[in-house]
Amino acid sequence: MDPEIQKMREVVLVYLDRSGGLQKFVHDCKKYNDSKQSYAVYRFIISINPSDIAELDATLGNYILHNPLQAAQIFQSVCFVAINTLSLIEQLQTEAQISILLKPTHLPPLPSYVLSLSAYPFNYTSQRFYMSEGIVIALGTVTKYTQGARFLCTEETCPFSEGFRCIRVHCPGATESATVRTDFVCSLCSSPLQEDMKFRVLGDKQIVEMTDAKILNALKGYSIDKSYFRIQAFTLFLRDELANKMTIGNQYRIIGIPACVQNGLQVTACIEVNSIQLYKPNGPSFVSDNFKYLLSLTSSSCWRFTAVLANIFASQVVPPGTYNTLKLAILLSLVQTCEKENADYLDLLIMTSDTLVIDRLLNYSLCLLPRGIRHPPSSDIFPSVSKDKHGTGSASIQACSAVLAKGGICYIGDLSSYKKDKLELLQSVLESRTTTVFIPGKKYGEEADQQVTVSVQTNFWSFVDVDSSSKKHIQKENFLIGQMDVSLIPVNLVDCFGLLIYNEFPSCRLSSPVVHHTLKKAINPEAMVYKVSQQFRTQDYEEFILFARNLHVELSSEAESLIQGYYLASRRVRRDSIHGSTLSASALKILISLAKAHAKLSLRQRVLEEDAVIAVLLLESSLTLKHGTSALCVAPNPVFPFDLSDENSLQQRDIYLMQCHHQLLKFIAAYSPGIHINTNEE
Numbered sequence: 001m002d003p004e005i006q007k008m009r010e011v012v013l014v015y016l017d018r019s020g021g022l023q024k025f026v027h028d029c030k031k032y033n034d035s036k037q038s039y040a041v042y043r044f045i046i047s048i049n050p051s052d053i054a055e056l057d058a059t060l061g062n063y064i065l066h067n068p069l070q071a072a073q074i075f076q077s078v079c080f081v082a083i084n085t086l087s088l089i090e091q092l093q094t095e096a097q098i099s100i101l102l103k104p105t106h107l108p109p110l111p112s113y114v115l116s117l118s119a120y121p122f123n124y125t126s127q128r129f130y131m132s133e134g135i136v137i138a139l140g141t142v143t144k145y146t147q148g149a150r151f152l153c154t155e156e157t158c159p160f161s162e163g164f165r166c167i168r169v170h171c172p173g174a175t176e177s178a179t180v181r182t183d184f185v186c187s188l189c190s191s192p193l194q195e196d197m198k199f200r201v202l203g204d205k206q207i208v209e210m211t212d213a214k215i216l217n218a219l220k221g222y223s224i225d226k227s228y229f230r231i232q233a234f235t236l237f238l239r240d241e242l243a244n245k246m247t248i249g250n251q252y253r254i255i256g257i258p259a260c261v262q263n264g265l266q267v268t269a270c271i272e273v274n275s276i277q278l279y280k281p282n283g284p285s286f287v288s289d290n291f292k293y294l295l296s297l298t299s300s301s302c303w304r305f306t307a308v309l310a311n312i313f314a315s316q317v318v319p320p321g322t323y324n325t326l327k328l329a330i331l332l333s334l335v336q337t338c339e340k341e342n343a344d345y346l347d348l349l350i351m352t353s354d355t356l357v358i359d360r361l362l363n364y365s366l367c368l369l370p371r372g373i374r375h376p377p378s379s380d381i382f383p384s385v386s387k388d389k390h391g392t393g394s395a396s397i398q399a400c401s402a403v404l405a406k407g408g409i410c411y412i413g414d415l416s417s418y419k420k421d422k423l424e425l426l427q428s429v430l431e432s433r434t435t436t437v438f439i440p441g442k443k444y445g446e447e448a449d450q451q452v453t454v455s456v457q458t459n460f461w462s463f464v465d466v467d468s469s470s471k472k473h474i475q476k477e478n479f480l481i482g483q484m485d486v487s488l489i490p491v492n493l494v495d496c497f498g499l500l501i502y503n504e505f506p507s508c509r510l511s512s513p514v515v516h517h518t519l520k521k522a523i524n525p526e527a528m529v530y531k532v533s534q535q536f537r538t539q540d541y542e543e544f545i546l547f548a549r550n551l552h553v554e555l556s557s558e559a560e561s562l563i564q565g566y567y568l569a570s571r572r573v574r575r576d577s578i579h580g581s582t583l584s585a586s587a588l589k590i591l592i593s594l595a596k597a598h599a600k601l602s603l604r605q606r607v608l609e610e611d612a613v614i615a616v617l618l619l620e621s622s623l624t625l626k627h628g629t630s631a632l633c634v635a636p637n638p639v640f641p642f643d644l645s646d647e648n649s650l651q652q653r654d655i656y657l658m659q660c661h662h663q664l665l666k667f668i669a670a671y672s673p674g675i676h677i678n679t680n681e682e
Helices: 003-019 021-035 050-056 058-066 068-086 289-297 304-312 324-335 355-366 420-432 466-472 491-496 512-523 538-549 557-573 587-601 609-627 647-671
Strands: 042-048 098-104 130-140 143-153 166-169 193-195 201-211 234-239 251-263 266-278 348-352 372-374 384-387 395-398 409-414 434-439 450-455 459-465 499-502
Touching (some): 003 021, 003 050, 003 068, 021 068, 050 058, 058 068, 098 266, 304 647, 324 348, 348 355, 355 372, 355 459, 384 434, 395 434, 395 450, 420 434, 557 587, 557 609, 557 647
Parallel strands (some): 234 266, 348 499, 372 409, 409 459
Antiparallel strands (some): 130 395, 143 166, 143 193, 143 201, 251 266, 434 450
C-alpha cells in the first residue's frame, strides 16, 4: 500500500475522532443495524472542516479540496475498517457497499475556489469543490434517481454471481444510465451483469436553474451602471436531503462539484450541489454626511426632513419641487420592502396623463433597490410551468418578474394594457401575497395533479393612462366630489393597491420647470441640471434607502390610537345602504404600513403621531379619488399644499399639518367617540 495513502487514512481517523464525526458515524451505523435489512449501498454524510484538516495534514486537506472523489475513497476504507472492527453493521459484506458523501463546511476565501457564472470560461472539467452564488430562476419537481444498485454475474460459476461484489454507486454529474443499464460486463469473466432489482436504492433528485445575481441589473428599467456583462443560467442537481431546500427567487451560496451531463447530442454544464446556504447581503450601516446634516437642520419638526427628501428626490429625472406627493409615496414604498413573510407592503397605482415622465421617474426609482424589476410585457408576471429541458419529462416552475423582485419592487407598467384574466390574478396575489401553480400530473409523468403555492413578497407599482382610458369607455356622470373615474380597472383591484395617486401635472399643461428640465436633458443626458443632484447623488439615495428599510420600528400608543380612531370613524362615515362600508378591511394595514414607512424615512425607530397624520392624509386623499370626499374633507393635495422654496414655506407647511392634525382629532371625536386620544390644550 502507498505509504502516503496509509498516512492519510490515519489522519482521517484522528480527525473523525477529534471532530465528533466518529460518534455521528457510529450513530448512523446503529440505524442501519437496527433495521436488520440488507442494503446494496449504505450512505454516510461526513462533515469536513477544510481548515482543521489542513492543520492536521496539509496533504489530506489539499486532497479533499482538489480530488474529492478520490478523498471519499480514503474515508470509505477507514469507515469499512471501523464497521468491521466495532461490528457496527452485521449485514455489511464488502467495502463497495459504503457510499461516502463529504460535505465541506466552507472553502478557502480565494478566487480559485469561486466559480463565477458570468465569467468565461466556465470551468466544468475539474471535478473538485467550488463555491458559487446566484438566484434560483427555475425549480423542478422532486423525482427519483438510483443511489446505488447490486449487479450479479450471469455466469453461475463466477465468484461475482453472488454476494455484493458488483455495486454501482451514483457519482457527481453522472446520469441514470451511468449507474444502471443492461450492457455492464463482469470484470472477472467478462460475462454480462444483471441487476438484482430488489436491492436497488432510490433517492430524491431535484433539478434547479440558477443564474448570477447580475441578471437583476439587466431587468431594471433604467441602470446607472453602463457596463456590459454575460449572463448564463446553469443547472444544479439537488439530491436526497438537499431536495426542496431551495425556494424560487431566493439568492444562495452553494458548494458543489461541476460536471458535464450529456442528453443526446446536447451537453449541459451543471453543478452537483454539496451544501446550500441562503445568502442575504447586509445593508449599509450608515447614511451620507449630507443626509446627516439635512437631518440635523430639520430636527425642529418631524415633518420637514421627509418633505425636503421628497422635494429634491430624483432631480436627475424631474425638477426639484415637482411631483412631490408621488415622490414621497415612492420613497415610502421603497423603504417598506423586505423579504419577511408578514411584511408591511405598500403598492402604488398612479392615475396620470403624463405617462412618459412618470415612467422615467418610476424606472429611475427602481434602481435604488437591489431587486427592482421592470416587468417586460412579453413575459409572465407570475410563475409558470414548463417541461424540464434535461430529458426527465418532469415539470419545472419558471420564475417571473414578481418572484425575482422578492424583497423589492415589481413595476408592471400600464395597468389598462392587461387583459381581464391577468388583472384577476393580480388582484388575487395582492390580497393573499401568494400564487398557486397548477401542475397536471398526466402531462408531466406524475400519477396525481399537484398544486404548488409560491410566496410573492414584493411591492407592485403601476399606472393608468387617464387620456387613453377615457377613450376606451364611456365615462360615468354621477361622480361624487373629488372622485375620479377609475371604472376601466375593476374596483376591487383598485382597492387592493395601498395608494391611489393622481399626478398633478397633465401633459397638456406641463409646468415650465418640467419642460425646461426635459429640454436640457435631451440636449445633454449626462448633465447635472441642478446643484442638489451633486449634493445628494443617486448612490447616496441608494445607501439611505437600504439603511432606512432595515430599521425596526414600533408603533407608539399615541400613533396607534390615532390610526385606529381614524379607521373606525372612516368606516362609519364611508358607507352606503347597499354595500355597507366602502372602506376595505386592508385599509388598517395600509395605514400602519404608511406610518411605519414615514418613521423609517425619518430615520426613527418609533412611530409618532406626526407619522400617523401623514399616513392618514395620504390614505384619505387616495380614498377621495376612489369614493369621493368624506366628512374629514381633505384638500386635493393634502401633504404638499404649496411649493417648498425656503424655510418659511416649510414653517407654513408645519402650521398647516398641525391644523390637519387638530381637524383629524375633531373628526375622530365626532365619529368614533369610543377612542380615547390625548390632545394638547394649546
